[in-house]
């Protein structure tokens with residue numbers, strides 16, 4: 001039976017890295033005898049918004065819900081559509097409506113990529129950020145009072161639920177339990193954010209009771225970002241709220257040299273709805289149109305997609321392929337962000353060949 | 356006329372670094388003929404809480420409000436008092452009630468300190484974080500519903516006001532305007548935090564109208580933390596909300612090698628109330644009691660205190676003194692966090708002597 005994949009390139013470099021993501025998926029599918037069926041959609045992009053006045057067609061939910069996975073590029077083009085409109089009208093909708101409550105983001109220093117951190121080698125940085133992906137600080141609840149006057153007050157609510165928190169904590173503890181180091185770090189800020197975060201700490205402690213083999217520690221988000229830079233080797237699985245996870249999963253990859261390679265999986269663990277796979281990087285208006293974006297974030301996201309669909313070996317083959325290409329350090333192949341003069345397509349083809 | 360300084364050592368290493376902070380202030384005062392009068396207080400510490408059941412005496416506001424400045428160590432001892440109780444009962448009270456709405460945090464790579472970032476030299480990292488310090492994400496507004504049940508919902512409100520936002524933006528723009536590069540970076544997250552942050556962006560743009568000579572850019576907080584690691588040289592003045600400023604002012608100093616040296620000034624620019632000077636680091640229960648904490652964060656905060664009181668030369672002398680001691684790279688003097696075998700007191704005395 002073929003797996004049906006919805007492909008949404010989106011905006012900016014999303015449109016440039018997606019062909020390479022699909023190319024490598026096809027290469028892996030061929031090697032491992034997996035049937036993949038791709039269907040392309042132009043919505044969930046700012047171009048679509050310009051034409052239709054909305055980011056998504058009215059029937060998007062029905063259209064997408066039967067797919068086995070969604071392969072997304074990047075979204076956002078602030079010059080034409082404000083970010084909060086494009087994002088709340090697309091990616092953040094998908095995450096919520098398809099209940100993709102886990103955002104899983106590996107952070108690993110790869111061979112051949114220079115870390116901005118001094119004296120760090122591949123192996124020194126290898127952890128996962130598990131990010132709550134449907135609630136928390138990303139809410140549209142709140143409003144303004146005395147709008148437009150000197151007395152203006154603006155309120156935004158953070159909403160956390162036990163249901164929403166416990167399930168992502170459980171996922172994170174399970175993941176930690178399955179890894180050799182069995183270590184879980186919780187990102188908090190219970191000294192300053194006085195209602196939600198002390199409660200978050202309590203939920204972590206309560207869940208920890210069920211995992212006696214997992215070592216748990218916690219840091220306030222401020223010093224935690226500092227430790228990412230000073231001691232990235234401390235971390236194994238880091239669990240965080242929506243906002244803190246967002247921050248940590250850009251900072252972590254930056255410590256590994258470029259966020260251009262970082263993948264993410266927006267997972268609905270129950271499989272009730274399709275999960276969504278996308279690079280961590282955005283649409284990058286500053287380099288879009290030049291064909292030099294690093295496609296590895298998209299390609300690695302494709303590997304996570306295959307893994308999610310049960311094809312672990314094929315996923316491993318993709319990871320091994322880009323690791324081999326990176327380790328070869330051929331500057332004519334690598335993209336500029338990792339010190340080469342190659343293009344998105346040259347690097348993508350090299351990786352597809354290596355599979 | 357003597358300046359009256361309220362000295363509050365607080366908890367943990369606060370009690371260890373404070374004597375060195377006072378020692379260097381006294382040394383500078385002597386050299387520059389400044390009269391300083393120190394008065395010590397044991398409140399705003401967890402020890403005080405244990406004894407009195409509250410962090411502060413009822414008359415703390417009256418007691419402190421006549422001082423010219425407050426010199427604070429660090430607060431927090433989570434083993435005995437939960438962080439949100441100790442912090443909301445002390446430091447966060449001071450910031451609010453004394454309307455210290457600017458938290459100014461320099462971030463500078465110092466001679467003799469090894470940055471965790473590869474290939475960075477003193478001069479490469481030299482910027483200020485200007486943090487809103489009284490409102491925003493640090494609120495005590497919100498609550499719980501269905502408490503203790505599966506349906507539990509927890510809400511925390513972020514509250515921003517035009518009054519509170521514009522005044523800190525003005526401070527940041529003025530600072531940027533006064534520096535050679537005239538560059539201001541705003542930390543936002545208007546793509547995800549859909550009510551307060553787009554509004555923050557509007558206020559930044561509106562304030563920017565009055566400063567045609569200042570170049571303004573903005574980054575979402577996730578990628579901004581990445582740029583701190585990848586391109587710390589991009590930044591001159593970074594303005595941020597309470598939470599984002601908290602994060603950036605730990606991450607920035609981490610990029611300069613240790614948060615042990617980072618100072619901060621909690622400023623009431625109008626001088627209606629005393630301003631408060633404290634290191635960025637906390638009470639550090641993990642190293643407290645061993646006498647090895649780096650006193651430079653406290654000492655540099657003392658320099659900011661003198662500058663605030665109008666003694667620029669004396670402030671410069673303190674900074675020059677610890678820079679000279681650091682540059683000498685004498686491992687018997689430096690504390691362990693910066694690679695030495697010295698103690699808090701040895702390093703403090705060396706700096707006082709150098710003045």
Ligand SMILES: CC(C)[C@H](C(=O)O)[C@@H](O)C(=O)O
Pocket residue numbers: 191192222442601635637
């Ligand atoms: C201790 C804590 C409440 C405080 C803060 O978050 O403001 C500290 O981290 C700081 O940066 O001064």
Ligand SMILES: CC(C)[C@H](C(=O)O)[C@@H](O)C(=O)O
Pocket residue numbers: 087246280282546547577
């Ligand atoms: C584009 C933005 C809304 C999104 C987020 O903040 O979740 C992105 O930064 C991410 O990390 O996936």
